[in-house]
Amino acid sequence: MNEKILFSLIFLFGVFISSVSQIILKKSANKTYDHWIKEYLNPRVIFAYIIFFGATLCSVWAYTVIPLSLGPILESSGYIFVAFLSWLFLKEKINKQKLIGLSIIILGIIIYSI
Numbered sequence: 412m413n414e415k416i417l418f419s420l421i422f423l424f425g426v427f428i429s430s431v432s433q434i435i436l437k438k439s440a441n442k443t444y445d446h447w448i449k450e451y452l453n454p455r456v457i458f459a460y461i462i463f464f465g466a467t468l469c470s471v472w473a474y475t476v477i478p479l480s481l482g483p484i485l486e487s488s489g490y491i492f493v494a495f496l497s498w499l500f501l502k503e504k505i506n507k508q509k510l511i512g513l514s515i516i517i518l519g520i521i522i523y524s525i
Contacts (some may be wrong), residue, residue: 424467
């Protein structure tokens with residue numbers, strides 16, 4: 412496998428786990444806690460920030476090979492991941508406007524890749 416493709420996949424994996432972390436934080440924010448400190452220091456939140464740290468490591472490692480201009484393009488896939496995960500786990504609707512926006516993002520990624 413081409414090294415650039417491999418590290419692009421590593422970068423995308425980091426974006427995906429970052430999106431998963433955002434969903435975990437959202438689910439944690441929807442709960443009520445008996446003390447304000449528990450909102451910030453509970454297993455879900457701590458785990459989500461550990462995942463964010465892993466995502467950052469993936470990005471830093473991927474940038475050792477992929478060009479800096481490719482990073483923001485791959486990072487935009489996070490919008491797609493978050494929309495899909497929100498639909499799957501949070502039961503959020505994907506309306507026509509979101510679908511058009513996500514399609515434009517996908518089209519932009521494809522155009523850049525060509």
